[in-house]
Amino acid sequence: MSDNKFETDAIRTQLERSQFQEHTTPMYVTSSFVFDDAEDMRASFTEEKIRNIYSRYSNPNTTEFVEKVMKMEGAEDGYAFATGMAAVYSSFAALLSSGDHIVSARSIFGSTHTLFTKYFPKWNIETSYFDINNPDEIESLIKPSTKFLYAETPTNPGVDIIDLELLGKIAKKHNLLLVIDNCFATPYIQQPIKYGADLVIHSATKLMDGQGRVLGGIVVGNSDLIREIYLFSRNTGPALSPFNAWVLSKSLETLAVRVDRHCENALKLAQFLEGHEKISKVKYPFLKSHPQYEIAKKQMKLGGNIIAMEIKGGIEAGRNFLDAIKMCSLSANLGDTRSIVTHPASTTHSKLSEEERLAAGITPGLVRISVGLENIDDIIQDISQALNN
Structure with missing residues (x-):
């Protein structure tokens, strides 16, 4: 964790300067990266050597954006996506199996609701909803197959507030993964990981960009979980573009x-x-x-x-x-x-x-x-x- 304040990390977290000594991070608009020799290429693909290979996997601009949000949220790791819904879908799809169960707040983004009710049931994944005004019913919805506890706070569109501390305690008690969509608040206003969230999701399209220019999404949290999300996304391809990552990283400065x-x-x-x-x-x-x-x-x-x-x-x-x-x-x-x-x-x-x-x-x-x-x-x-x- 950084010793700097929020605003300083947002501005001073950046890539190492190149030989040109640029003051602001340049855009790395490249689809792939080159290797020194056969051994360098082998070690990179087996991940014995951690480096950029292909921008679907990672890119310097994406890395900078992710590192900023990790510091802001107090997270161990993260991965950036082309959209907020790509972040939501990939985070669940990477970690769920057929037969698993989700307990979710009823007041969620419309597309997330559609995932839970139209698409996930195709893979035998069920969702039970709790009323945000009656959080006492959460525990009654939990089954042996329940894996996730999910919520947005403030909610969309009714701006109801869900007690993150309560959700954290319930998730810990029942050994559930707590996932919070923090889009409306941004990490400047609240940090759900402090209350026990395992993963925090943002549509970076919203306040993170703040000027209606680009699409983007991100999930940050527990490093073991992010590793699974990364491997899923590396193969399915919902990666954030380098240009959008550059824009979003600059946007976080303000x-x-x-x-x-x-x-x-x-x-x-x-x-x-x-x-x-x-x-x-x-x-x-x-x-x-x-x-x-x-x-x-x-x-x-x-x-x-x-x-x-x-x-x-x-x-x-x-x-x-x-x-x-x-x-x-x-x-x-x-x-x-x-x-x-x-x-x-x-x-x-x-x-x-x-x-x-x-x-x-x-x-x-x-x-x-x-x-x-x-x-x-x-x-x-x-x-x-x-x-x-």
């Missing part, structure tokens, strides 16, 4: 200052929305009205940049709100410098049944706001005029 402003803006917007006549409910982790406010304050440094609000009038009111937006973007992304509004019931989670949406806390009028870095007065003005339209 993660702290960006997230500080994101959270400052989000809290001010949430406070403005609370009590608004067109809003029946506002959920933001650092509002005292949030059901899990005390847990959020315990495990999070800041409240994040996502707000969930319930507009009175259901699906049509949600769609009308989006149509009235002028400045904020209508986009499927989040964690951008630009504020983004989404109506999950008619977009990101529209393929779920109404029953599944309601079980995950996705009500008809729920709107998710990814609060950006624009001036907060301009953000509030746009949201306000859309609500009053």
Whole structure:
């Protein structure tokens, strides 16, 4: 572990300089690497000698990005992927076997839910869901075949908070692998490994990049588990490109200052929305009205940049709100410098049944706001005029 502070590691963790003595790490846009002789090549492929062979396996830019996130999360090892969903799928696929069982929070990203309910059952892998508002039911879902305990916190899109300390204790008691999607919080806000997580997953596309430019994903954690994920991914090929790794590594240098402003803006917007006549409910982790406010304050440094609000009038009111937006973007992304509004019931989670949406806390009028870095007065003005339209 480094003795430096978070912000310093984000900036000063970099590759050794080449003979050109560059100040910032260059891009290594190459598909493969050359060997000195036959013995060098043999030793490299048998891993007697650890070095770059092929960019599907590793690349200097990818290595730098992974090392930064490892330091930020307090992890032993990591592997980077082309997307966040590649990270989610590969982490499970590498470690699960036919007959295994997953216990997961019900409030998870739509594509992850689809993996658990449509694709994993093909390989005889089952998933049981627990209600994030009733964590006491977790232990009743655990079977002899249960291997994983999985959750996102804050959740997508309802920004509910799950007690990481409680999950860590349950996982340890039942000898389960605890996997946490930390995308909404980033390692700047919380580090699940401190609470017993074995693996931490991020969609780097979101706040890690922070500017809507590239796709990427990463998993960090226990070195033995990462080794299995690496071997699986080395053969299946979901690797992060060197260019995207370079962009993401540079983006991490400003993660702290960006997230500080994101959270400052989000809290001010949430406070403005609370009590608004067109809003029946506002959920933001650092509002005292949030059901899990005390847990959020315990495990999070800041409240994040996502707000969930319930507009009175259901699906049509949600769609009308989006149509009235002028400045904020209508986009499927989040964690951008630009504020983004989404109506999950008619977009990101529209393929779920109404029953599944309601079980995950996705009500008809729920709107998710990814609060950006624009001036907060301009953000509030746009949201306000859309609500009053």
